Amino acid sequence: MSNPLGDFLRARRTDARLQTEASRSGARRRTSGLRREEVATAAGISADYYTRLEQGRETHPSDAVLDALARALRLDPDAADHLHRLRDAHPGMLRPETVETPALDDALVARMTMLVDAVRPNPAYVLDRLSTVVAANPEGLALHEGLADLPPAQRNTCRSLLLDPRATSTFVEWEELARGAVAHLRAANVDDLRDPQLVALVEELSAQSPLFRTWWGGHLVQRRRGAVTHVRSADGTVAARRYEVLHLPEDGMRMTLWLPAL
CATH class of the missing domain: 1.10.260.40 (lambda repressor-like DNA-binding domains)
Structure with missing residues (x-):
């Protein structure tokens, strides 16, 4: 059990x-x-x-x-x-089988899209509890190289950070960001760690990333918050950027907004 x-x-x-x-x-x-x-x-x-x-x-x-x-x-x-x-x-009693998360409501996606478009040209995206992109402006998608080329259902920032080798070049403090992404994934899903979609994602990442296996197995927990990190552009220029995270608990989502560091 x-x-x-x-x-x-x-x-x-x-x-x-x-x-x-x-x-x-x-x-x-x-x-x-x-x-x-x-x-x-x-x-x-x-x-x-x-x-x-x-x-x-x-x-x-x-x-x-x-x-x-x-x-x-x-x-x-x-x-x-x-x-x-x-x-x-998990109070120690048998719980009913988890039902699959319903598809996103079009009106909710439209609201989130309005949010990220309103802050352009600053990169921004809205993620669900599995770190899958719900809405993003073009700058936000470009921040995770290759994300825009994927079908919407596969645009997952945790997967991108852990499995796409380009992420280690883009984000100077890559390990800190990737470790934090794994820690947030556990924190965001504490209410149902047996959810089939979460289990499938964890199995996928565990099979392909030894670091993910280690961090997930260590039961790391940390909710995403603002911090300053460094981003390397395509021409090799490194710039300090500050990301701020706005949690939307009623919708089970969070918005990440990237700003120039002061």
């Missing part, structure tokens, strides 16, 4: 960046990160209870327990929120 909460706890517990006093003192350890007993002690819960959480035999811990685990695992705010949402989205 799927156990998203336990899988997340296990992945974060075994993160090699979680160093203990024992590992720093040179003591030999068979696993990286923290042992179950160490997490339980740091969180003030029994080792047996924590083990049941990881194994999926306990599926609805209290907010206080989750907050204590977030501190013990040194989770940032996005990951701590993700932990709570996993508990709420």
Whole structure:
């Protein structure tokens, strides 16, 4: 049975960046990160209870327990929120089969298209929860080289960043952007990690990108926010650009707007 909460706890517990006093003192350890007993002690819960959480035999811990685990695992705010949402989205009961996401409403696409056209000549695009392009202005499509040549249903920025080698040349801080794209993909789909469309995308990217497999398997979580990065144009010129992300939670989308860096 799927156990998203336990899988997340296990992945974060075994993160090699979680160093203990024992590992720093040179003591030999068979696993990286923290042992179950160490997490339980740091969180003030029994080792047996924590083990049941990881194994999926306990599926609805209290907010206080989750907050204590977030501190013990040194989770940032996005990951701590993700932990709570996993508990709420997967309460340990059988859920009905997920139905396929309905096609986008034409009126919604028209609204999003008006948004991205209004900010030209700044590159902009609107993405759904799978990072597939819902609407984009020409400058936004051009930012991800080759995206405009694909059928609309295949215009996915996460796929482009991970699988198109041109992305590593366009984006100077490519690894940071690609890692963030994977982390956002998990965060945006916490309410249903078994969704068939998500599963198909994850299987595709996992088969073709070792880095995606590593990052997805590490249960990285981070919601996209604004930042400054550097973009290389076709003539080799590098310019600092700032991207801002506007989340549209009611529609399950986000708009990314690229601006000149101040």
